[in-house]
Amino acid sequence: MESGDLRIFQCVAQEGNLTKAASKLGYVQSNVTARIRHLEAEVGTTLFIRHNRGMTLSPAGEMLLTYADKIIGLLNDASKALRATSTPSGPMRIGSTQTAAAVRLPELFVRYYKQYPDVSLSLVTGNSQMLMDQVIGYELEGAFIGCPCDHPDIVSIPVFDEELFVVYSGMGPTDEDLKSKPILVYSMGCSYRQVLEEWLEVGGVTRPVIMEFGTLEAIISGVTSGMGISLLPEIVIRHQIENGLLRTHTLPVGMNRMMTHFITRKDAFVSSALHAFMAMLPREYDMIESGEPSEVYCNQGKAIR
Numbered sequence: 001m002e003s004g005d006l007r008i009f010q011c012v013a014q015e016g017n018l019t020k021a022a023s024k025l026g027y028v029q030s031n032v033t034a035r036i037r038h039l040e041a042e043v044g045t046t047l048f049i050r051h052n053r054g055m056t057l058s059p060a061g062e063m064l065l066t067y068a069d070k071i072i073g074l075l076n077d078a079s080k081a082l083r084a085t086s087t088p089s090g091p092m093r094i095g096s097t098q099t100a101a102a103v104r105l106p107e108l109f110v111r112y113y114k115q116y117p118d119v120s121l122s123l124v125t126g127n128s129q130m131l132m133d134q135v136i137g138y139e140l141e142g143a144f145i146g147c148p149c150d151h152p153d154i155v156s157i158p159v160f161d162e163e164l165f166v167v168y169s170g171m172g173p174t175d176e177d178l179k180s181k182p183i184l185v186y187s188m189g190c191s192y193r194q195v196l197e198e199w200l201e202v203g204g205v206t207r208p209v210i211m212e213f214g215t216l217e218a219i220i221s222g223v224t225s226g227m228g229i230s231l232l233p234e235i236v237i238r239h240q241i242e243n244g245l246l247r248t249h250t251l252p253v254g255m256n257r258m259m260t261h262f263i264t265r266k267d268a269f270v271s272s273a274l275h276a277f278m279a280m281l282p283r284e285y286d287m288i289e290s291g292e293p294s295e296v297y298c299n300q301g302k303a304i305r
Helices: 003-015 018-025 029-043 059-083 098-103 105-115 128-136 175-179 191-202 216-224 238-242 272-279
Strands: 048-051 054-057 090-096 119-125 142-145 154-168 183-185 210-212 230-233 247-250 257-265
Touching: 003 018, 003 029, 003 054, 003 059, 018 029, 054 059, 090 098, 090 128, 090 272, 098 105, 098 119, 098 216, 098 230, 105 119, 105 272, 128 142, 128 154, 128 257, 142 272, 154 191, 183 191, 183 216, 183 230, 191 230, 191 257, 216 230, 257 272
Parallel strands: 090 119, 090 142, 183 210
Antiparallel strands: 048 054, 142 257, 154 230, 154 247, 154 257
8 A cells, every 4th residue: 555545545535526635636537436446455344435526435444544644644754853053044834713813823934934034834724623623633833722632642731711701792791692592603513602602502502593704804794783792702703892883692600711722743743844843822821941942842843741
């Protein structure tokens, strides 16, 4: 089983279509088709279910993809380790929730880029579960997520502590009025959505009207226009509050705070670029001592323990 075949298999699984996979890989479609058939013959089972809409993984294909993600991730990690230099440089992919990306990361990224201009920093946004999956799958070097993570392959550092509020527009309604309104949220996997649904459930609302939005700006705009309520950190909607566009409703203790964590894989190679980035993370929780990155989290040139 060759790594090249696994990379093709992984791409077809992600795209669900031979034509799209071939285009992404820069191959002709017949070559991709032949490599998939060769791989299926080698493992002795069907890896894809073919249908009019494309290709779907078979149960055996889903099993192989789990191993392929790990193998390809380790190969990419090894390549990064061999190319690494002591001076931060090269590409670095970081993930983040949209709220952290909107208000917490711009200043951090500006400081980082000024100090390390040779690093090509890219940011991927998504919900916490998606970001955890991408870090575990070696697709991201690290990510800011809005919930604790106890996965055995992950190291987690608390970085930003936020106070959360139910936000709405108009005059102050009662709890019952708020809980009867539609909730404006991200897709499943969002930590803020989970807290808001738990608050509603405690209040007896088990099936709220849900409106899903793809961006933070759309949620804030929808709440401002009176479409419904949402749950957001105070720092995100401070401007709207100061201008009277939004009002806040306090949550009970135990629901009213959320810690943003920065996560990395335990066994991943820590490049000098990632080491320098982690050294800039907030230190108010004493996770990094004496102004130096903690060895547990920033062991330069080695796997994180």
